[in-house]
Amino acid sequence: MTNVAEAARTPRAAARQVEQRRTLSRSTLRTISILSPLVVLVAWEAFSRAGVLDERFFPAPTLIFQALWVEASSGELWTQTQHSLTRLIVGFVIGAVPAVVIGVAMGLNRVVNAAVRPIISALxxxxxxxxxxxxxxxxxxxxxxxxxxxxxxxxxxxVINTYTGVANVSAIFYDVAENFGAKRLTVFRTVALPGAMPNVITGLELGAGMGLIMLAIAEMMGGQGNGWGFMVWNSFQLFTIESMYAYLLVFALVGLLLALIVGFVGRKLTPWISRH
Incomplete structure:
Protein backbone atom coordinates (compact mmCIF):
# COMPACT_ATOMS: atom_id res chain seq x y z
CA MET A 1 0.00 0.00 0.00
CA THR A 2 2.85 2.34 0.82
CA ASN A 3 4.41 1.84 -2.60
CA VAL A 4 1.04 2.45 -4.28
CA ALA A 5 0.51 5.67 -2.31
CA GLU A 6 4.02 6.88 -3.11
CA ALA A 7 3.50 6.07 -6.79
CA ALA A 8 0.25 8.05 -6.77
CA ARG A 9 1.91 11.03 -5.10
CA THR A 10 4.89 11.02 -7.45
CA PRO A 11 3.07 12.36 -10.56
CA ARG A 12 1.36 15.04 -8.47
CA ALA A 13 4.65 16.07 -6.87
CA ALA A 14 6.32 16.16 -10.28
CA ALA A 15 3.50 18.29 -11.66
CA ARG A 16 3.86 20.73 -8.73
CA GLN A 17 7.59 20.99 -9.34
CA VAL A 18 7.04 21.70 -13.03
CA GLU A 19 4.46 24.37 -12.18
CA GLN A 20 6.83 25.95 -9.63
CA ARG A 21 9.63 26.08 -12.20
CA ARG A 22 7.25 27.58 -14.76
CA THR A 23 6.04 30.19 -12.24
CA LEU A 24 9.61 31.03 -11.31
CA SER A 25 10.47 31.38 -14.97
CA ARG A 26 7.54 33.72 -15.56
CA SER A 27 8.43 35.90 -12.58
CA THR A 28 12.07 36.00 -13.66
CA LEU A 29 11.14 37.00 -17.20
CA ARG A 30 8.77 39.67 -15.88
CA THR A 31 11.53 41.06 -13.67
CA ILE A 32 13.94 41.16 -16.59
CA SER A 33 11.33 42.94 -18.72
CA ILE A 34 10.99 45.63 -16.04
CA LEU A 35 14.67 45.99 -15.23
CA SER A 36 16.07 46.11 -18.77
CA PRO A 37 14.59 49.53 -19.71
CA LEU A 38 15.55 50.88 -16.27
CA VAL A 39 19.16 49.81 -16.83
CA VAL A 40 19.15 51.57 -20.21
CA LEU A 41 17.74 54.76 -18.66
CA VAL A 42 20.28 54.73 -15.81
CA ALA A 43 23.16 54.19 -18.24
CA TRP A 44 21.83 56.95 -20.50
CA GLU A 45 21.57 59.32 -17.53
CA ALA A 46 25.11 58.51 -16.38
CA PHE A 47 26.67 58.87 -19.83
CA SER A 48 24.82 62.13 -20.46
CA ARG A 49 25.83 63.62 -17.11
CA ALA A 50 29.43 62.50 -17.60
CA GLY A 51 29.64 64.16 -21.02
CA VAL A 52 30.04 60.91 -22.93
CA LEU A 53 26.81 61.77 -24.77
CA ASP A 54 26.27 65.27 -26.15
CA GLU A 55 23.38 66.70 -24.09
CA ARG A 56 22.37 68.93 -26.99
CA PHE A 57 21.26 65.83 -28.89
CA PHE A 58 20.90 63.25 -26.11
CA PRO A 59 19.53 65.06 -23.06
CA ALA A 60 19.45 63.14 -19.79
CA PRO A 61 16.25 61.15 -19.17
CA THR A 62 15.55 63.29 -16.09
CA LEU A 63 15.41 66.38 -18.33
CA ILE A 64 13.10 64.56 -20.75
CA PHE A 65 10.73 63.54 -17.94
CA GLN A 66 10.88 67.10 -16.64
CA ALA A 67 9.86 68.42 -20.08
CA LEU A 68 7.05 65.85 -20.21
CA TRP A 69 5.84 67.04 -16.79
CA VAL A 70 5.84 70.64 -18.00
CA GLU A 71 3.78 69.67 -21.04
CA ALA A 72 1.35 67.71 -18.88
CA SER A 73 0.97 70.39 -16.17
CA SER A 74 0.35 73.10 -18.77
CA GLY A 75 -2.40 71.00 -20.36
CA GLU A 76 -0.66 70.95 -23.75
CA LEU A 77 0.02 67.21 -23.57
CA TRP A 78 -3.65 66.37 -22.94
CA THR A 79 -4.83 68.63 -25.76
CA GLN A 80 -2.46 66.96 -28.22
CA THR A 81 -3.34 63.52 -26.86
CA GLN A 82 -7.03 64.14 -27.51
CA HIS A 83 -6.30 64.95 -31.17
CA SER A 84 -3.93 62.04 -31.73
CA LEU A 85 -5.84 59.35 -29.85
CA THR A 86 -9.05 60.19 -31.69
CA ARG A 87 -7.28 59.92 -35.04
CA LEU A 88 -5.57 56.68 -34.04
CA ILE A 89 -8.75 54.99 -32.80
CA VAL A 90 -10.87 56.05 -35.77
CA GLY A 91 -8.17 55.07 -38.27
CA PHE A 92 -7.61 51.74 -36.50
CA VAL A 93 -11.30 50.82 -36.73
CA ILE A 94 -11.55 51.94 -40.37
CA GLY A 95 -8.53 49.82 -41.28
CA ALA A 96 -8.96 46.75 -39.06
CA VAL A 97 -12.62 45.86 -39.60
CA PRO A 98 -12.53 45.49 -43.42
CA ALA A 99 -9.10 43.86 -43.15
CA VAL A 100 -10.46 41.04 -40.99
CA VAL A 101 -13.46 40.53 -43.29
CA ILE A 102 -11.36 40.53 -46.46
CA GLY A 103 -8.69 38.30 -44.90
CA VAL A 104 -11.28 35.71 -43.90
CA ALA A 105 -12.92 35.88 -47.34
CA MET A 106 -9.53 35.33 -48.99
CA GLY A 107 -8.90 32.28 -46.81
CA LEU A 108 -12.33 30.77 -47.46
CA ASN A 109 -12.80 31.53 -51.15
CA ARG A 110 -10.18 30.82 -53.80
CA VAL A 111 -11.79 33.22 -56.28
CA VAL A 112 -11.59 36.11 -53.80
CA ASN A 113 -8.02 35.12 -52.96
CA ALA A 114 -7.03 35.05 -56.63
CA ALA A 115 -8.59 38.46 -57.21
CA VAL A 116 -7.38 40.31 -54.10
CA ARG A 117 -4.03 38.79 -53.19
CA PRO A 118 -2.07 40.20 -56.17
CA ILE A 119 -3.35 43.71 -55.37
CA ILE A 120 -2.31 43.42 -51.72
CA SER A 121 1.07 41.96 -52.68
CA ALA A 122 1.68 44.87 -55.06
CA LEU A 123 0.53 47.66 -52.73
CA VAL A 159 -5.43 41.40 -43.67
CA ILE A 160 -2.23 39.42 -44.31
CA ASN A 161 -2.20 37.83 -40.86
CA THR A 162 -5.93 37.08 -40.98
CA TYR A 163 -5.63 35.39 -44.36
CA THR A 164 -2.64 33.37 -43.14
CA GLY A 165 -4.55 32.26 -40.06
CA VAL A 166 -7.62 31.14 -42.02
CA ALA A 167 -5.52 29.39 -44.67
CA ASN A 168 -3.59 27.48 -42.01
CA VAL A 169 -6.71 26.05 -40.34
CA SER A 170 -6.72 22.32 -40.99
CA ALA A 171 -8.98 21.35 -43.91
CA ILE A 172 -10.58 18.63 -41.82
CA PHE A 173 -12.45 21.24 -39.78
CA TYR A 174 -13.97 22.74 -42.93
CA ASP A 175 -14.87 19.25 -44.16
CA VAL A 176 -16.64 18.45 -40.89
CA ALA A 177 -18.59 21.72 -41.08
CA GLU A 178 -19.63 21.01 -44.68
CA ASN A 179 -20.63 17.44 -43.83
CA PHE A 180 -22.97 18.78 -41.16
CA GLY A 181 -24.47 21.21 -43.67
CA ALA A 182 -23.08 24.37 -42.10
CA LYS A 183 -23.73 27.55 -44.05
CA ARG A 184 -20.91 29.91 -45.03
CA LEU A 185 -21.73 32.35 -42.25
CA THR A 186 -21.67 29.50 -39.72
CA VAL A 187 -18.33 28.28 -41.07
CA PHE A 188 -16.98 31.82 -40.79
CA ARG A 189 -18.21 32.21 -37.21
CA THR A 190 -17.40 28.75 -35.81
CA VAL A 191 -14.39 27.54 -37.81
CA ALA A 192 -12.53 30.22 -39.76
CA LEU A 193 -12.55 33.09 -37.28
CA PRO A 194 -11.72 31.06 -34.13
CA GLY A 195 -8.99 29.16 -36.00
CA ALA A 196 -7.47 32.36 -37.32
CA MET A 197 -7.86 34.32 -34.07
CA PRO A 198 -4.22 33.99 -32.89
CA ASN A 199 -3.03 35.37 -36.23
CA VAL A 200 -5.72 38.07 -36.15
CA ILE A 201 -4.50 39.21 -32.74
CA THR A 202 -0.93 39.32 -34.03
CA GLY A 203 -2.08 41.33 -37.03
CA LEU A 204 -3.98 43.77 -34.81
CA GLU A 205 -0.90 44.28 -32.64
CA LEU A 206 1.28 44.91 -35.69
CA GLY A 207 -1.44 47.10 -37.20
CA ALA A 208 -1.64 49.24 -34.05
CA GLY A 209 2.11 49.83 -34.19
CA MET A 210 1.99 50.67 -37.89
CA GLY A 211 -0.97 52.96 -37.23
CA LEU A 212 1.14 54.93 -34.75
CA ILE A 213 3.89 55.29 -37.36
CA MET A 214 1.40 56.50 -39.97
CA LEU A 215 -0.12 58.89 -37.43
CA ALA A 216 3.28 60.45 -36.77
CA ILE A 217 3.98 60.88 -40.50
CA ALA A 218 0.56 62.38 -41.18
CA GLU A 219 0.73 64.81 -38.28
CA MET A 220 4.23 65.92 -39.23
CA MET A 221 3.41 66.49 -42.89
CA GLY A 222 -0.37 66.84 -42.99
CA GLY A 223 -0.54 70.47 -41.94
CA GLN A 224 -3.06 70.07 -39.10
CA GLY A 225 -0.89 71.94 -36.59
CA ASN A 226 -1.63 69.63 -33.67
CA GLY A 227 -1.04 66.10 -32.41
CA TRP A 228 1.97 64.24 -31.09
CA GLY A 229 3.67 64.08 -34.48
CA PHE A 230 3.30 67.81 -35.01
CA MET A 231 4.77 68.47 -31.56
CA VAL A 232 7.80 66.28 -32.35
CA TRP A 233 8.42 68.16 -35.61
CA ASN A 234 7.74 71.57 -34.07
CA SER A 235 10.10 70.85 -31.17
CA PHE A 236 12.78 69.83 -33.65
CA GLN A 237 12.38 73.05 -35.61
CA LEU A 238 12.56 75.13 -32.42
CA PHE A 239 15.46 72.96 -31.18
CA THR A 240 13.71 72.18 -27.89
CA ILE A 241 15.17 68.70 -27.92
CA GLU A 242 13.83 67.73 -24.48
CA SER A 243 10.25 68.33 -25.66
CA MET A 244 10.93 66.39 -28.85
CA TYR A 245 12.11 63.39 -26.84
CA ALA A 246 9.14 63.83 -24.47
CA TYR A 247 6.63 63.37 -27.29
CA LEU A 248 8.67 60.50 -28.75
CA LEU A 249 8.35 58.93 -25.30
CA VAL A 250 4.59 59.41 -25.54
CA PHE A 251 4.58 57.46 -28.82
CA ALA A 252 6.59 54.68 -27.17
CA LEU A 253 4.34 54.48 -24.11
CA VAL A 254 1.15 54.48 -26.19
CA GLY A 255 2.60 51.75 -28.41
CA LEU A 256 3.43 49.66 -25.34
CA LEU A 257 -0.04 50.24 -23.90
CA LEU A 258 -1.71 49.21 -27.16
CA ALA A 259 0.39 46.04 -27.31
CA LEU A 260 -0.61 45.17 -23.73
CA ILE A 261 -4.31 45.81 -24.45
CA VAL A 262 -4.32 43.75 -27.65
CA GLY A 263 -2.39 40.97 -25.91
CA PHE A 264 -4.85 40.94 -22.99
CA VAL A 265 -7.84 40.81 -25.34
CA GLY A 266 -6.13 38.08 -27.34
CA ARG A 267 -5.63 35.95 -24.22
CA LYS A 268 -9.29 36.34 -23.34
CA LEU A 269 -10.43 35.43 -26.86
CA THR A 270 -8.07 32.46 -27.24
CA PRO A 271 -8.02 30.69 -23.85
CA TRP A 272 -7.20 27.38 -25.56
CA ILE A 273 -3.76 28.63 -26.63
CA SER A 274 -1.00 27.42 -24.31
CA ARG A 275 1.31 30.23 -23.22
CA HIS A 276 4.55 29.60 -21.35
Missing amino acids: YPVPKSAVLPLFLLFFGLGEDTIWYFVAMGVFFPV
Missing part, protein backbone atom coordinates in the same frame (compact mmCIF):
# COMPACT_ATOMS: atom_id res chain seq x y z
CA TYR A 124 2.01 46.43 -49.46
CA PRO A 125 5.70 47.12 -50.31
CA VAL A 126 4.97 50.69 -51.50
CA PRO A 127 6.53 53.13 -48.97
CA LYS A 128 3.60 54.48 -47.01
CA SER A 129 5.13 57.93 -46.50
CA ALA A 130 5.38 58.31 -50.28
CA VAL A 131 1.61 57.86 -50.58
CA LEU A 132 0.72 60.75 -48.27
CA PRO A 133 0.79 63.36 -51.09
CA LEU A 134 -1.85 61.28 -52.90
CA PHE A 135 -4.05 61.27 -49.82
CA LEU A 136 -3.66 65.04 -49.50
CA LEU A 137 -4.53 65.37 -53.19
CA PHE A 138 -7.61 63.17 -52.93
CA PHE A 139 -8.98 64.19 -49.53
CA GLY A 140 -7.41 67.60 -48.87
CA LEU A 141 -6.19 68.95 -45.53
CA GLY A 142 -8.75 67.42 -43.19
CA GLU A 143 -9.11 64.99 -40.32
CA ASP A 144 -10.41 62.31 -42.65
CA THR A 145 -7.09 62.37 -44.52
CA ILE A 146 -5.27 61.31 -41.36
CA TRP A 147 -7.94 58.71 -40.57
CA TYR A 148 -7.57 57.03 -43.96
CA PHE A 149 -3.78 57.28 -43.85
CA VAL A 150 -3.67 55.56 -40.46
CA ALA A 151 -6.22 53.01 -41.70
CA MET A 152 -3.95 52.14 -44.63
CA GLY A 153 -1.12 51.33 -42.23
CA VAL A 154 -3.40 49.18 -40.08
CA PHE A 155 -5.04 47.38 -43.00
CA PHE A 156 -2.12 45.46 -44.50
CA PRO A 157 -0.72 43.69 -41.39
CA VAL A 158 -4.23 42.72 -40.30
Whole structure:
Protein backbone atom coordinates (compact mmCIF):
# COMPACT_ATOMS: atom_id res chain seq x y z
CA MET A 1 0.00 0.00 0.00
CA THR A 2 2.85 2.34 0.82
CA ASN A 3 4.41 1.84 -2.60
CA VAL A 4 1.04 2.45 -4.28
CA ALA A 5 0.51 5.67 -2.31
CA GLU A 6 4.02 6.88 -3.11
CA ALA A 7 3.50 6.07 -6.79
CA ALA A 8 0.25 8.05 -6.77
CA ARG A 9 1.91 11.03 -5.10
CA THR A 10 4.89 11.02 -7.45
CA PRO A 11 3.07 12.36 -10.56
CA ARG A 12 1.36 15.04 -8.47
CA ALA A 13 4.65 16.07 -6.87
CA ALA A 14 6.32 16.16 -10.28
CA ALA A 15 3.50 18.29 -11.66
CA ARG A 16 3.86 20.73 -8.73
CA GLN A 17 7.59 20.99 -9.34
CA VAL A 18 7.04 21.70 -13.03
CA GLU A 19 4.46 24.37 -12.18
CA GLN A 20 6.83 25.95 -9.63
CA ARG A 21 9.63 26.08 -12.20
CA ARG A 22 7.25 27.58 -14.76
CA THR A 23 6.04 30.19 -12.24
CA LEU A 24 9.61 31.03 -11.31
CA SER A 25 10.47 31.38 -14.97
CA ARG A 26 7.54 33.72 -15.56
CA SER A 27 8.43 35.90 -12.58
CA THR A 28 12.07 36.00 -13.66
CA LEU A 29 11.14 37.00 -17.20
CA ARG A 30 8.77 39.67 -15.88
CA THR A 31 11.53 41.06 -13.67
CA ILE A 32 13.94 41.16 -16.59
CA SER A 33 11.33 42.94 -18.72
CA ILE A 34 10.99 45.63 -16.04
CA LEU A 35 14.67 45.99 -15.23
CA SER A 36 16.07 46.11 -18.77
CA PRO A 37 14.59 49.53 -19.71
CA LEU A 38 15.55 50.88 -16.27
CA VAL A 39 19.16 49.81 -16.83
CA VAL A 40 19.15 51.57 -20.21
CA LEU A 41 17.74 54.76 -18.66
CA VAL A 42 20.28 54.73 -15.81
CA ALA A 43 23.16 54.19 -18.24
CA TRP A 44 21.83 56.95 -20.50
CA GLU A 45 21.57 59.32 -17.53
CA ALA A 46 25.11 58.51 -16.38
CA PHE A 47 26.67 58.87 -19.83
CA SER A 48 24.82 62.13 -20.46
CA ARG A 49 25.83 63.62 -17.11
CA ALA A 50 29.43 62.50 -17.60
CA GLY A 51 29.64 64.16 -21.02
CA VAL A 52 30.04 60.91 -22.93
CA LEU A 53 26.81 61.77 -24.77
CA ASP A 54 26.27 65.27 -26.15
CA GLU A 55 23.38 66.70 -24.09
CA ARG A 56 22.37 68.93 -26.99
CA PHE A 57 21.26 65.83 -28.89
CA PHE A 58 20.90 63.25 -26.11
CA PRO A 59 19.53 65.06 -23.06
CA ALA A 60 19.45 63.14 -19.79
CA PRO A 61 16.25 61.15 -19.17
CA THR A 62 15.55 63.29 -16.09
CA LEU A 63 15.41 66.38 -18.33
CA ILE A 64 13.10 64.56 -20.75
CA PHE A 65 10.73 63.54 -17.94
CA GLN A 66 10.88 67.10 -16.64
CA ALA A 67 9.86 68.42 -20.08
CA LEU A 68 7.05 65.85 -20.21
CA TRP A 69 5.84 67.04 -16.79
CA VAL A 70 5.84 70.64 -18.00
CA GLU A 71 3.78 69.67 -21.04
CA ALA A 72 1.35 67.71 -18.88
CA SER A 73 0.97 70.39 -16.17
CA SER A 74 0.35 73.10 -18.77
CA GLY A 75 -2.40 71.00 -20.36
CA GLU A 76 -0.66 70.95 -23.75
CA LEU A 77 0.02 67.21 -23.57
CA TRP A 78 -3.65 66.37 -22.94
CA THR A 79 -4.83 68.63 -25.76
CA GLN A 80 -2.46 66.96 -28.22
CA THR A 81 -3.34 63.52 -26.86
CA GLN A 82 -7.03 64.14 -27.51
CA HIS A 83 -6.30 64.95 -31.17
CA SER A 84 -3.93 62.04 -31.73
CA LEU A 85 -5.84 59.35 -29.85
CA THR A 86 -9.05 60.19 -31.69
CA ARG A 87 -7.28 59.92 -35.04
CA LEU A 88 -5.57 56.68 -34.04
CA ILE A 89 -8.75 54.99 -32.80
CA VAL A 90 -10.87 56.05 -35.77
CA GLY A 91 -8.17 55.07 -38.27
CA PHE A 92 -7.61 51.74 -36.50
CA VAL A 93 -11.30 50.82 -36.73
CA ILE A 94 -11.55 51.94 -40.37
CA GLY A 95 -8.53 49.82 -41.28
CA ALA A 96 -8.96 46.75 -39.06
CA VAL A 97 -12.62 45.86 -39.60
CA PRO A 98 -12.53 45.49 -43.42
CA ALA A 99 -9.10 43.86 -43.15
CA VAL A 100 -10.46 41.04 -40.99
CA VAL A 101 -13.46 40.53 -43.29
CA ILE A 102 -11.36 40.53 -46.46
CA GLY A 103 -8.69 38.30 -44.90
CA VAL A 104 -11.28 35.71 -43.90
CA ALA A 105 -12.92 35.88 -47.34
CA MET A 106 -9.53 35.33 -48.99
CA GLY A 107 -8.90 32.28 -46.81
CA LEU A 108 -12.33 30.77 -47.46
CA ASN A 109 -12.80 31.53 -51.15
CA ARG A 110 -10.18 30.82 -53.80
CA VAL A 111 -11.79 33.22 -56.28
CA VAL A 112 -11.59 36.11 -53.80
CA ASN A 113 -8.02 35.12 -52.96
CA ALA A 114 -7.03 35.05 -56.63
CA ALA A 115 -8.59 38.46 -57.21
CA VAL A 116 -7.38 40.31 -54.10
CA ARG A 117 -4.03 38.79 -53.19
CA PRO A 118 -2.07 40.20 -56.17
CA ILE A 119 -3.35 43.71 -55.37
CA ILE A 120 -2.31 43.42 -51.72
CA SER A 121 1.07 41.96 -52.68
CA ALA A 122 1.68 44.87 -55.06
CA LEU A 123 0.53 47.66 -52.73
CA TYR A 124 2.01 46.43 -49.46
CA PRO A 125 5.70 47.12 -50.31
CA VAL A 126 4.97 50.69 -51.50
CA PRO A 127 6.53 53.13 -48.97
CA LYS A 128 3.60 54.48 -47.01
CA SER A 129 5.13 57.93 -46.50
CA ALA A 130 5.38 58.31 -50.28
CA VAL A 131 1.61 57.86 -50.58
CA LEU A 132 0.72 60.75 -48.27
CA PRO A 133 0.79 63.36 -51.09
CA LEU A 134 -1.85 61.28 -52.90
CA PHE A 135 -4.05 61.27 -49.82
CA LEU A 136 -3.66 65.04 -49.50
CA LEU A 137 -4.53 65.37 -53.19
CA PHE A 138 -7.61 63.17 -52.93
CA PHE A 139 -8.98 64.19 -49.53
CA GLY A 140 -7.41 67.60 -48.87
CA LEU A 141 -6.19 68.95 -45.53
CA GLY A 142 -8.75 67.42 -43.19
CA GLU A 143 -9.11 64.99 -40.32
CA ASP A 144 -10.41 62.31 -42.65
CA THR A 145 -7.09 62.37 -44.52
CA ILE A 146 -5.27 61.31 -41.36
CA TRP A 147 -7.94 58.71 -40.57
CA TYR A 148 -7.57 57.03 -43.96
CA PHE A 149 -3.78 57.28 -43.85
CA VAL A 150 -3.67 55.56 -40.46
CA ALA A 151 -6.22 53.01 -41.70
CA MET A 152 -3.95 52.14 -44.63
CA GLY A 153 -1.12 51.33 -42.23
CA VAL A 154 -3.40 49.18 -40.08
CA PHE A 155 -5.04 47.38 -43.00
CA PHE A 156 -2.12 45.46 -44.50
CA PRO A 157 -0.72 43.69 -41.39
CA VAL A 158 -4.23 42.72 -40.30
CA VAL A 159 -5.43 41.40 -43.67
CA ILE A 160 -2.23 39.42 -44.31
CA ASN A 161 -2.20 37.83 -40.86
CA THR A 162 -5.93 37.08 -40.98
CA TYR A 163 -5.63 35.39 -44.36
CA THR A 164 -2.64 33.37 -43.14
CA GLY A 165 -4.55 32.26 -40.06
CA VAL A 166 -7.62 31.14 -42.02
CA ALA A 167 -5.52 29.39 -44.67
CA ASN A 168 -3.59 27.48 -42.01
CA VAL A 169 -6.71 26.05 -40.34
CA SER A 170 -6.72 22.32 -40.99
CA ALA A 171 -8.98 21.35 -43.91
CA ILE A 172 -10.58 18.63 -41.82
CA PHE A 173 -12.45 21.24 -39.78
CA TYR A 174 -13.97 22.74 -42.93
CA ASP A 175 -14.87 19.25 -44.16
CA VAL A 176 -16.64 18.45 -40.89
CA ALA A 177 -18.59 21.72 -41.08
CA GLU A 178 -19.63 21.01 -44.68
CA ASN A 179 -20.63 17.44 -43.83
CA PHE A 180 -22.97 18.78 -41.16
CA GLY A 181 -24.47 21.21 -43.67
CA ALA A 182 -23.08 24.37 -42.10
CA LYS A 183 -23.73 27.55 -44.05
CA ARG A 184 -20.91 29.91 -45.03
CA LEU A 185 -21.73 32.35 -42.25
CA THR A 186 -21.67 29.50 -39.72
CA VAL A 187 -18.33 28.28 -41.07
CA PHE A 188 -16.98 31.82 -40.79
CA ARG A 189 -18.21 32.21 -37.21
CA THR A 190 -17.40 28.75 -35.81
CA VAL A 191 -14.39 27.54 -37.81
CA ALA A 192 -12.53 30.22 -39.76
CA LEU A 193 -12.55 33.09 -37.28
CA PRO A 194 -11.72 31.06 -34.13
CA GLY A 195 -8.99 29.16 -36.00
CA ALA A 196 -7.47 32.36 -37.32
CA MET A 197 -7.86 34.32 -34.07
CA PRO A 198 -4.22 33.99 -32.89
CA ASN A 199 -3.03 35.37 -36.23
CA VAL A 200 -5.72 38.07 -36.15
CA ILE A 201 -4.50 39.21 -32.74
CA THR A 202 -0.93 39.32 -34.03
CA GLY A 203 -2.08 41.33 -37.03
CA LEU A 204 -3.98 43.77 -34.81
CA GLU A 205 -0.90 44.28 -32.64
CA LEU A 206 1.28 44.91 -35.69
CA GLY A 207 -1.44 47.10 -37.20
CA ALA A 208 -1.64 49.24 -34.05
CA GLY A 209 2.11 49.83 -34.19
CA MET A 210 1.99 50.67 -37.89
CA GLY A 211 -0.97 52.96 -37.23
CA LEU A 212 1.14 54.93 -34.75
CA ILE A 213 3.89 55.29 -37.36
CA MET A 214 1.40 56.50 -39.97
CA LEU A 215 -0.12 58.89 -37.43
CA ALA A 216 3.28 60.45 -36.77
CA ILE A 217 3.98 60.88 -40.50
CA ALA A 218 0.56 62.38 -41.18
CA GLU A 219 0.73 64.81 -38.28
CA MET A 220 4.23 65.92 -39.23
CA MET A 221 3.41 66.49 -42.89
CA GLY A 222 -0.37 66.84 -42.99
CA GLY A 223 -0.54 70.47 -41.94
CA GLN A 224 -3.06 70.07 -39.10
CA GLY A 225 -0.89 71.94 -36.59
CA ASN A 226 -1.63 69.63 -33.67
CA GLY A 227 -1.04 66.10 -32.41
CA TRP A 228 1.97 64.24 -31.09
CA GLY A 229 3.67 64.08 -34.48
CA PHE A 230 3.30 67.81 -35.01
CA MET A 231 4.77 68.47 -31.56
CA VAL A 232 7.80 66.28 -32.35
CA TRP A 233 8.42 68.16 -35.61
CA ASN A 234 7.74 71.57 -34.07
CA SER A 235 10.10 70.85 -31.17
CA PHE A 236 12.78 69.83 -33.65
CA GLN A 237 12.38 73.05 -35.61
CA LEU A 238 12.56 75.13 -32.42
CA PHE A 239 15.46 72.96 -31.18
CA THR A 240 13.71 72.18 -27.89
CA ILE A 241 15.17 68.70 -27.92
CA GLU A 242 13.83 67.73 -24.48
CA SER A 243 10.25 68.33 -25.66
CA MET A 244 10.93 66.39 -28.85
CA TYR A 245 12.11 63.39 -26.84
CA ALA A 246 9.14 63.83 -24.47
CA TYR A 247 6.63 63.37 -27.29
CA LEU A 248 8.67 60.50 -28.75
CA LEU A 249 8.35 58.93 -25.30
CA VAL A 250 4.59 59.41 -25.54
CA PHE A 251 4.58 57.46 -28.82
CA ALA A 252 6.59 54.68 -27.17
CA LEU A 253 4.34 54.48 -24.11
CA VAL A 254 1.15 54.48 -26.19
CA GLY A 255 2.60 51.75 -28.41
CA LEU A 256 3.43 49.66 -25.34
CA LEU A 257 -0.04 50.24 -23.90
CA LEU A 258 -1.71 49.21 -27.16
CA ALA A 259 0.39 46.04 -27.31
CA LEU A 260 -0.61 45.17 -23.73
CA ILE A 261 -4.31 45.81 -24.45
CA VAL A 262 -4.32 43.75 -27.65
CA GLY A 263 -2.39 40.97 -25.91
CA PHE A 264 -4.85 40.94 -22.99
CA VAL A 265 -7.84 40.81 -25.34
CA GLY A 266 -6.13 38.08 -27.34
CA ARG A 267 -5.63 35.95 -24.22
CA LYS A 268 -9.29 36.34 -23.34
CA LEU A 269 -10.43 35.43 -26.86
CA THR A 270 -8.07 32.46 -27.24
CA PRO A 271 -8.02 30.69 -23.85
CA TRP A 272 -7.20 27.38 -25.56
CA ILE A 273 -3.76 28.63 -26.63
CA SER A 274 -1.00 27.42 -24.31
CA ARG A 275 1.31 30.23 -23.22
CA HIS A 276 4.55 29.60 -21.35
